[in-house]
Structures are given as structure tokens and as C-alpha cells.
Amino acid sequence: xxxxSCMGCRRKDVINIEDRIEIQSTSxxxxxxxxxxRGKHGYDTSEYAGMRKSSSSFNGxxxxxxxxxxxxxQRFTFRELAFATKNFKLTNLIGEGxxxxxxKGLLESGQASFSLMHFLVVAVKQLxxxxxxxxxxxxxxxxxxxxxxxxxxxxxxxxxxxxxQRLLVYEYMPMGSVEDHLFxxxxxxxxxxxxxxxxxxxxxxxxxxxxxxxxxPPVIYRDLKSANILLDNNFEPKLSDFGxxxxxxxxxxxxxxxxxxxxxxxxxxxxxxSGKLTLKSDIYSFGVLLLELITGRKAxxxxxxxxxxxxxxxxxxxxxVKPITRASMDVEILWYYLSRPFLxxxxxxxxxxxxxxxxxxxxxxxxxxxxxxxxxxxEQPNFRPIASDIVVALEYVASQPYSERRSEKSSPPLSSxxxxxxxxxxx
Numbered sequence: 001x002x003x004x005s006c007m008g009c010r011r012k013d014v015i016n017i018e019d020r021i022e023i024q025s026t027s028x029x030x031x032x033x034x035x036x037x038r039g040k041h042g043y044d045t046s047e048y049a050g051m052r053k054s055s056s057s058f059n060g061x062x063x064x065x066x067x068x069x070x071x072x073x074q075r076f077t078f079r080e081l082a083f084a085t086k087n088f089k090l091t092n093l094i095g096e097g098x099x100x101x102x103x104k105g106l107l108e109s110g111q112a113s114f115s116l117m118h119f120l121v122v123a124v125k126q127l128x129x130x131x132x133x134x135x136x137x138x139x140x141x142x143x144x145x146x147x148x149x150x151x152x153x154x155x156x157x158x159x160x161x162x163x164x165q166r167l168l169v170y171e172y173m174p175m176g177s178v179e180d181h182l183f184x185x186x187x188x189x190x191x192x193x194x195x196x197x198x199x200x201x202x203x204x205x206x207x208x209x210x211x212x213x214x215x216x217p218p219v220i221y222r223d224l225k226s227a228n229i230l231l232d233n234n235f236e237p238k239l240s241d242f243g244x245x246x247x248x249x250x251x252x253x254x255x256x257x258x259x260x261x262x263x264x265x266x267x268x269x270x271x272x273x274s275g276k277l278t279l280k281s282d283i284y285s286f287g288v289l290l291l292e293l294i295t296g297r298k299a300x301x302x303x304x305x306x307x308x309x310x311x312x313x314x315x316x317x318x319x320x321v322k323p324i325t326r327a328s329m330d331v332e333i334l335w336y337y338l339s340r341p342f343l344x345x346x347x348x349x350x351x352x353x354x355x356x357x358x359x360x361x362x363x364x365x366x367x368x369x370x371x372x373x374x375x376x377x378x379e380q381p382n383f384r385p386i387a388s389d390i391v392v393a394l395e396y397v398a399s400q401p402y403s404e405r406r407s408e409k410s411s412p413p414l415s416s417x418x419x420x421x422x423x424x425x426x427x
Contacts, residue, residue, distance in 0.1 A: 073146045074158035078165045081105065081124050088126065094176070097227070099243065100127040104172065107157075122157060123173065127166040137243035138166045144242040148215060152207030154230055154240040173238065175231035178289075182226060182296055182354075191356035194402045196235050197293040198369065202394040203237035204229055208286060209387040211239075212279050218248035220277055224285035225266045225299065226292055248279055265299030265310060270381055280381035286390065287376025288312070294369055296354025312377070362402045369397055 084105035085092050095102035103126065106119045127138065138161075145156035160167040175181070178200055181192050192200070204224070211219040222244040229237045244261050268284035271277055288299050288311065297311050308314045349370055353361060372393050378384045385393075 073142050073156055074169075076158050076160045076167070076169060078160050078162040078167070080107075081160055081167050081169065084108075084122065085124050094123065099241075100125060102126075105169075107169075120157075121172040123170045125168040125170065127168075129164055129166075135166070138168075140245060141168060141241070141243045144219065144245050148211070148219070150207060150210040150214075151236070152203045152210065152238055154238040170240065173230035173240075174233055175235060177227050178229040178231065178237065178293075179226040181231070182292060183298055185356070191296075191354070192235075192293075194357060194361040194365070195398075198365070198394065198398050198401075200229065200231070200235065200237045201290050201293055201369075202391065202398050204239065204289065205286065205387060205390045205394055207237070207239040208282060209391050211245075212248070212282070212387045218279060220246045220248045220279060221282050221285075222246055222261060222277065223263060223266075224282055224289060225263050226289055227263075229289070246277060263299075265312075268381070269379075278381055279386070280384045283376050283384040283387065283390070284381075286387075287373050287384075290369065290373045290376065294354065294366070294373065295352050296356055360402065362400060365397050365400050365402070368393070372397075 082088065084107050085103040088101075088103055092103045092105065093101055094104050103124045105122050105124045107122055108119060138159075142156065142159050145153065149155075154173065155171040156168065157171060158169040160169075181189065185191060208221065208224070211221055221239065221242070223241060224239070228239065228241045230240050231237055266285040266288045268281040271281045271284075291297075291311055292299060295311065297314065299311050300309060301311075302309055304314075346367060349366055350363065352370070353366065372385075372390060375383075375385050376390070
């Protein structure tokens with residue numbers, strides 16, 4: 001695989017931001033997509049600075065009015081969504097996290113003007129009133145997904161801000177999350193095959209490329225993880241959960257300073273230490289995701305013994321020096337691990353692969369995928385590739401799909417694992 005290019009994303013200088021949801025400018029900017037058939041969504045930011053007040057001062061009416069100014073999402077009443085989910089019936093519960101619960105629902109035709117069906121299947125996310133996702137994060141998620149449109153971003157259909165209720169209505173993703181298909185599989189679920197894993201990584205990278213290189217200003221996702229990547233019927237991935245997203249640095253700025261948020265195990269070490277958030281923070285998280293897809297192990301698993309709880313410690317170094325604790329795992333330990341040379345022993349690569357693949361993977365593509373992973377997990381953020389380069393690299397890997405019937409005699413693998421190490425040498 002060729003080296004990553006040093007070319008950055010080309011974009012015009014854009015307005016500056018502060019740590020809160022506010023923009024101190026009278027200029028305009030837009031989010032746009034270069035995908036065919038996608039429109040350009042622009043909005044005037046001159047009044048957007050009015051949102052600088054404390055998020056706790058927003059009530060349902062003011063939230064709705066602010067969203068209507070800058071976004072195009074449909075507003076639903078709480079009664080409509082309670083009816084759609086059968087009063088949030090437990091049997092309709094399809095997910096639960098730190099920010100609330102997600103229910104499957106049916107919207108009658110006419111509630112969503114774009115639907116041609118009598119009923120539209122949706123996912124309704126009801127935010128926990130006691131969660132850390134407050135009004136500010138709620139507005140951010142609605143605005144981000146109202147203005148950003150890409151095949152690899154989940155589609156926001158609408159929202160509800162009645163009284164203290166905060167709900168988001170998304171397109172329904174029938175195959176759940178990537179996390180659901182990697183960890184703790186029951187007998188009814190088949191493990192993801194190699195080709196599907198690479199296609200998921202490619203789709204997630206394409207969504208990230210859109211946020212970093214095609215959105216204007218760029219958007220830092222800040223919570224890239226397997227639980228936030230949803231899958232449609234064809235296992236096409238879509239990034240979801242944008243409550244922690246931030247507008248990226250613009251002009252001459254190199255980073256955005258903010259409180260550290262995200263998920264243990266995915267957080268870039270320099271961000272965890274300093275609170276300085278950059279686009280390369282997302283790239284590190286993507287490297288962790290790619291390692292999860294390759295290994296079938298969680299980014300952080302406290303059911304494992306000390307030294308194997310972090311996927312970084314287990315997969316890249318295998319030389320733990322002290323137990324990884326919840327307080328230190330994203331800072332001291334990861335800095336130690338990432339400061340050491342790793343991934344040099346290619347003959348060891350096949351030992352990292354998810355056992356559920358049963359050796360059904362192409363060794364050459366495995367080497368390429370691990371090389372991409374290593375680049376994303378570089379200690380120095382500037383050495384990590386940009387999202388567009390990751391897309392190019394993964395497109396190349398995906399162009400060599402695994403097939404049990406195809407021989408690779410004309411293109412032998414880069415190294416030959418022993419029979420105990422597994423891996424299909426025909427690919």
C-alpha cells in the first residue's frame with residue numbers, strides 16, 4: 001500500500017467559534033454535499049449568537065424557535081411520538097445508553113410529508129432528563145443533522161421539545177449498530193464476514209470525510225465508536241449521535257479547546273490530556289474502531305484481566321507494564337504504548353484477527369488494514385492521515401474482496417503465517 005499523501009482538505013477560511021454554541025459573526029456559511037442530487041443548505045448566522053445564553057434557560061418553545069431558524073427538521077408533539085411508540089412500550093425498546101432510550105415507532109402517513117407509505121418505521125430517541133446531554137447538546141444534534149446530508153450519516157426526520165421532553169426521530173436502521181454485530185453475539189446472529197467489516201470501515205470513513213472535508217466549517221464528530229455506527233438492511237453504515245459534535249478550528253486556529261468528552265478507549269490521548277480537540281482526534285477514534293473490526297474485541301473491556309482491558313495494550317504492544325485503571329487508561333498508559341514501536345512483526349498480524357472469522361480473510365488485505373490502523377493511532381496527531389486519505393486506502397482494500405474460491409497465486413501474501421496462526425493463504 002502506498003503512503004498517505006500530505007495533502008490537506010481544501011476549504012475557505014470560515015468563521016471562528018467559542019466553546020459554547022454561539023457564533024460571533026454576521027457572515028454566512030453553509031453545509032453542503034458534493035453528492036449528486038444533494039442540495040446546498042445555508043443559513044444566516046447573524047442571530048445565532050443569541051444562543052450564547054445558558055442552555056438551562058431554554059424552554060421547549062425557545063428551543064423550537066431556535067431550531068426553526070437554522071434547521072429544517074420537522075417538529076413533532078409528544079403525543080404524536082407517544083402514539084407512534086405505543087406509549088413507549090417496553091417491547092418497542094431497541095436501545096439504551098447514557099443519554100436515554102431508543103424506541104421503534106410507526107408514524108402515520110402525513111406526519112412525515114416525504115413518506116409515500118401508510119406507515120413509516122422510525123427510531124425515536126427519548127433523552128433522559130437527568131443525562132449529561134442537555135438542551136445545548138440537543139440543539140446541536142438537531143441542527144447538525146438538519147444541515148448535514150450524506151449517505152453515511154443517519155437521517156434526522158424530526159424532533160420534539162414539548163415541556164421538559166426532548167426526543168429525536170431518526171430513520172430506522174434495522175440491523176442495529178456495529179457494536180451489536182461484533183460483541184456478545186447470540187446464536188441467531190452470524191458474525192460479520194471480512195468483506196462486510198471492510199465495507200463498514202469504508203462507509204464510516206466516507207461519513208467522516210464528509211464531516212471533515214466537505215462540511216463548511218468542518219465538523220469534529222467527537223464520539224466515533226462502534227455503538228454510534230448504525231447499519232441498514234444492506235449493512236451500509238451511517239454515523240449517528242451528534243450531540244457531542246463540535247465545529248472544527250478555522251482560519252489560523254489549529255484546535256478547539258473544550259472539556260473532554262467522548263468514550264473511554266476511543267479518546268485520543270492528546271485530547272484527553274489537554275482538552276485540545278482537532279480533526280485528528282476523530283482519526284484516532286477511527287483507528288480504534290478499525291482495530292475493533294479486525295479483532296472483534298471491545299475498545300475497553302473491564303471484564304478482561306489487567307493488561308488486556310485496553311484493545312491498544314492487547315493488540316498493539318502485548319507488553320503491559322502496570323494495570324490500566326479508569327483514571328489512567330486514556331492518558332498515561334496510552335502514551336506509553338503509543339510511544340513504543342509496534343506492528344512491526346507481520347507474522348503476528350493473524351493472531352490479532354477475530355476468531356469468529358474462522359480464518360476466512362485475505363492476509364494481504366489484513367496487512368493493509370492493520371497498516372491503516374497503525375497510521376490512525378500514531379502518537380503525534382500530525383502524523384495521522386486525513387479522512388480523505390483513509391477513504392482512498394480503504395477503497396483499495398475493499399477492491400480486493402475475500403473469496404474462498406479465488407487463488408492469489410499471482411500475488412502472494414506479504415508474509416506466511418503458520419497453520420496455528422490461521423489466515424487463508426489463497427487470498
